Amino acid sequence: MEKNILKIGIIGLGVVGTGVVKTLFGFDNIEIKKIAVRNINKKRGVDFKNLTTDPFEIANDPEIDVVVEVAGGIDPCLEVFKTAIKNKKHIVTANKELLAKHGDEIFSLANENNVTVLYEAAVAGGIPIIGPIKTTLRGNSFNKVMGILNGTTNYILTKMEEDGLSYEECLKQAQALGYAEADPTNDVEGFDTMFKIAILANIVFRKKIDYTKIYREGISKITSTDIRFADELGYKIKLLGLAQKTNEGSLDIRVHPVLVSASSTISKINNATNTVLLEGYPVGSVMFTGPGAGEAPTASSVVGDILAIASEISYTDTILPSSRVRNYENAVQEDILSTKNSYYIAINAQNAIGVIGAIGSICAKNNINLQSIIQKGIKEDNTAFIVVITESAFEADIQNTIKELKAKNINVTSLIRVI
Amino acid sequence: MEKNILKIGIIGLGVVGTGVVKTLFGFDNIEIKKIAVRNINKKRGVDFKNLTTDPFEIANDPEIDVVVEVAGGIDPCLEVFKTAIKNKKHIVTANKELLAKHGDEIFSLANENNVTVLYEAAVAGGIPIIGPIKTTLRGNSFNKVMGILNGTTNYILTKMEEDGLSYEECLKQAQALGYAEADPTNDVEGFDTMFKIAILANIVFRKKIDYTKIYREGISKITSTDIRFADELGYKIKLLGLAQKTNEGSLDIRVHPVLVSASSTISKINNATNTVLLEGYPVGSVMFTGPGAGEAPTASSVVGDILAIASEISYTDTILPSSRVRNYENAVQEDILSTKNSYYIAINAQNAIGVIGAIGSICAKNNINLQSIIQKGIKEDNTAFIVVITESAFEADIQNTIKELKAKNINVTSLIRVI
Numbered sequence: 032m033e034k035n036i037l038k039i040g041i042i043g044l045g046v047v048g049t050g051v052v053k054t055l056f057g058f059d060n061i062e063i064k065k066i067a068v069r070n071i072n073k074k075r076g077v078d079f080k081n082l083t084t085d086p087f088e089i090a091n092d093p094e095i096d097v098v099v100e101v102a103g104g105i106d107p108c109l110e111v112f113k114t115a116i117k118n119k120k121h122i123v124t125a126n127k128e129l130l131a132k133h134g135d136e137i138f139s140l141a142n143e144n145n146v147t148v149l150y151e152a153a154v155a156g157g158i159p160i161i162g163p164i165k166t167t168l169r170g171n172s173f174n175k176v177m178g179i180l181n182g183t184t185n186y187i188l189t190k191m192e193e194d195g196l197s198y199e200e201c202l203k204q205a206q207a208l209g210y211a212e213a214d215p216t217n218d219v220e221g222f223d224t225m226f227k228i229a230i231l232a233n234i235v236f237r238k239k240i241d242y243t244k245i246y247r248e249g250i251s252k253i254t255s256t257d258i259r260f261a262d263e264l265g266y267k268i269k270l271l272g273l274a275q276k277t278n279e280g281s282l283d284i285r286v287h288p289v290l291v292s293a294s295s296t297i298s299k300i301n302n303a304t305n306t307v308l309l310e311g312y313p314v315g316s317v318m319f320t321g322p323g324a325g326e327a328p329t330a331s332s333v334v335g336d337i338l339a340i341a342s343e344i345s346y347t348d349t350i351l352p353s354s355r356v357r358n359y360e361n362a363v364q365e366d367i368l369s370t371k372n373s374y375y376i377a378i379n380a381q382n383a384i385g386v387i388g389a390i391g392s393i394c395a396k397n398n399i400n401l402q403s404i405i406q407k408g409i410k411e412d413n414t415a416f417i418v419v420i421t422e423s424a425f426e427a428d429i430q431n432t433i434k435e436l437k438a439k440n441i442n443v444t445s446l447i448r449v450i
Numbered sequence: 451m452e453k454n455i456l457k458i459g460i461i462g463l464g465v466v467g468t469g470v471v472k473t474l475f476g477f478d479n480i481e482i483k484k485i486a487v488r489n490i491n492k493k494r495g496v497d498f499k500n501l502t503t504d505p506f507e508i509a510n511d512p513e514i515d516v517v518v519e520v521a522g523g524i525d526p527c528l529e530v531f532k533t534a535i536k537n538k539k540h541i542v543t544a545n546k547e548l549l550a551k552h553g554d555e556i557f558s559l560a561n562e563n564n565v566t567v568l569y570e571a572a573v574a575g576g577i578p579i580i581g582p583i584k585t586t587l588r589g590n591s592f593n594k595v596m597g598i599l600n601g602t603t604n605y606i607l608t609k610m611e612e613d614g615l616s617y618e619e620c621l622k623q624a625q626a627l628g629y630a631e632a633d634p635t636n637d638v639e640g641f642d643t644m645f646k647i648a649i650l651a652n653i654v655f656r657k658k659i660d661y662t663k664i665y666r667e668g669i670s671k672i673t674s675t676d677i678r679f680a681d682e683l684g685y686k687i688k689l690l691g692l693a694q695k696t697n698e699g700s701l702d703i704r705v706h707p708v709l710v711s712a713s714s715t716i717s718k719i720n721n722a723t724n725t726v727l728l729e730g731y732p733v734g735s736v737m738f739t740g741p742g743a744g745e746a747p748t749a750s751s752v753v754g755d756i757l758a759i760a761s762e763i764s765y766t767d768t769i770l771p772s773s774r775v776r777n778y779e780n781a782v783q784e785d786i787l788s789t790k791n792s793y794y795i796a797i798n799a800q801n802a803i804g805v806i807g808a809i810g811s812i813c814a815k816n817n818i819n820l821q822s823i824i825q826k827g828i829k830e831d832n833t834a835f836i837v838v839i840t841e842s843a844f845e846a847d848i849q850n851t852i853k854e855l856k857a858k859n860i861n862v863t864s865l866i867r868v869i
Contacts, residue, residue: 167582327733
């Protein structure tokens with residue numbers, strides 16, 4: 032780095048990349064040397080001439096100090112990162128999927144080469160969360176991190192709640208507004224939240240996380256009936272990423288819809304807003320709320336990381352040990368079957384007569400105590416719709432219960448955990 | 451600093467000091483060399499032998515790298531800091547009053563001596579806020595910072611709301627629980643919030659703030675009637691510290707009770723919880739919520755600052771320029787009279803006949819449009835209690851209106867700004 036000007040190359044000039052370029056125009060200690068894009072001739076929101084279609088040009092450019100990646104996807108980013116790191120370049124990235132899947136490899140290589148990898152933008156967009164965990168909150172030992180980490184699903188759930196519409200109708204609205212993609216799987220089935228909670232758990236608990244062991248369930252099976260009954264029972268439904276330490280020191284990490292009390296602060300986080308809640312000692316419980324995506328908010332986090340690197344290497348010509356990424360031991364990860372939760376269970380019984388009695392005895396046999404039960408009449412076709420909230424029970428016992436109920440033609444149509 | 455052990459001296463071993471000592475026992479790169487206390491023989495929650503009653507012993511000890519101050523008050527802290535800084539020691543402090551009143555002097559001296567002053571714990575206890583503003587959010591230009599910055603007053607307002615009790619009864623409860631001091635003036639009259647918003651505005655807007663120019667009003671005049679009418683109109687009452695940039699670039703900084711919409715997230719922050727809301731570009735709006743005081747949460751922030759210094763000086767033997775405190779230009783601060791707000795006005799009229807008409811014409815004459823008006827009957831003594839919410843109006847016009855109403859025996863018993 033010469034004359035205190037940090038030279039960066041950017042990979043990706045979509046929504047976030049454009050935001051980053053616009054914001055960096057305000058900082059005279061940062062020079063954007065080159066930007067890699069898919070299509071050079073596309074019309075863009077910023078005027079920048081030095082484009083390339085080859086991201087390896089950036090990874091191999093000896094003048095570039097930092098590679099900023101806001102393109103997404105594994106290929107070619109993983110190979111580009113490896114090349115760049117071997118060339119002693121620092122990395123700033125918003126790529127949650129790449130970090131969740133290949134973080135270990137990338138971080139090890141970065142340590143070997145004395146460079147850092149910063150990724151504030153990979154989780155919860157503009158909300159400062161990785162920085163505070165690594166710095167201001169460093170004196171803490173955490174037992175839980177959880178949050179609403181995906182704006183698309185939170186928007187859909189908010190609309191279902193507010194307008195009484197079905198999942199499908201709200202998804203269409205979200206797609207029309209650009210909140211959801213044409214193929215919404217990554218968001219609505221919880222993959223995006225899974226990558227983010229894997230990244231958060233890694234930093235919060237200082238363990239390597241195997242993302243393939245994270246239990247994952249999306250929101251596509253949530254019905255407007257579930258939303259209505261939850262409301263009646265004093266709950267809202269949110270898709271949460273959750274990672275918590277068990278008494279044995281293992282980690283219980285999962286992504287699924289949750290019934291949260293309507294009086295809790297987390298239940299008020301609506302639309303595309305994200306929130307992250309941390310519990311630890313000595314700090315207690317802290318919550319960070321803000322925009323989880325979008326050009327400008329994500330650019331805020333990317334630029335914060337770039338400025339952090341500029342500030343360290345302008346003075347020491349390298350990155351402080353405290354700013355480097357860490358490689359931790361593997362976490363012991365709990366299986367969902369061994370976790371304990373309360374459950375919301377919606378039941379559609381073919382033959383209404385005696386169904387409450389059957390539910391009661393099957394639950395009791397499986398060590399499940401019921402906390403609330405709602406049945407509103409019997410339908411003309413002699414079926415009944417019943418909603419049950421259980422006390423805390425083992426997931427394995429709940430799964431057995433569902434099987435035994437099914438054998439008696441009592442079908443569980445929704446199973447949602449309650450916290 | 452030798453062998454990568456940071457040596458610190460602590461001033462104050464009360465609630466927060468005890469929390470800091472307990473937390474630091476978990477870190478083998480930090481050695482507590484000495485602690486200054488008022489009374490050496492007092493029984494304490496931690497076992498630490500090397501006590502002194504003279505804080506200057508710490509400021510002058512050549513082996514101490516960092517002076518950690520958690521005692522509070524101006525005297526002797528200001529002189530102790532100046533001595534310590536001249537002796538090239540870094541400072542970590544939770545002293546909001548000292549920083550709001552003498553920050554300039556302390557920061558200038560720290561810059562001259564190449565040391566840093568960190569104070570995450572001075573604002574909003576355990577909530578990471580100063581760190582994120584200075585680091586992760588550094589690429590932003592902010593236009594507003596506001597928050598619930600005092601747990602005592604938020605606790606009292608929450609109890610008034612929930613239990614329908616008077617201010618005096620809730621204050622007594624808060625005192626009995628240890629949330630309020632025997633002389634509660636510093637909290638309930640808004641001084642504590644004023645110091646904190648002065649510190650936040652300094653960092654957020656990068657300007658020197660004159661705390662004596664901050665408009666300040668506490669909660670001691672809020673009545674249970676105000677709480678009830680606010681509720682009926684869809685609002686909660688909160689004591690806020692607020693600093694915002696005007697269109698002319700000056701700063702509008704103030705502390706006073708505010709009617710906030712009952713549907714806003716800030717209205718749900720109850721009891722002793724604090725929250726800080728930031729608005730800027732590119733990040734948008736972010737909110738940080740958590741415990742604003744207490745042994746453990748405050749210790750979390752103090753320890754975070756100590757570890758930050760340990761990490762920098764273990765490697766570079768000094769503090770990075772980016773971590774140093776800054777001295778900025780003086781802010782231009784707005785007078786409350788030139789600000790625009792909506793207002794909640796409670797009126798007690800001696801003679802009820804024709805009072806609505808009089809209010810209407812006096813308001814109109816002063817350019818004040820009414821948004822809502824509630825009068826519920828006329829009392830037996832021919833007085834009326836009326837509540838008005840205005841549209842946005844100049845404070846100067848509102849103050850004139852109050853004088854003119856008073857001249858007609860129409861008394862304004864409460865005036866609360868609405869945001």
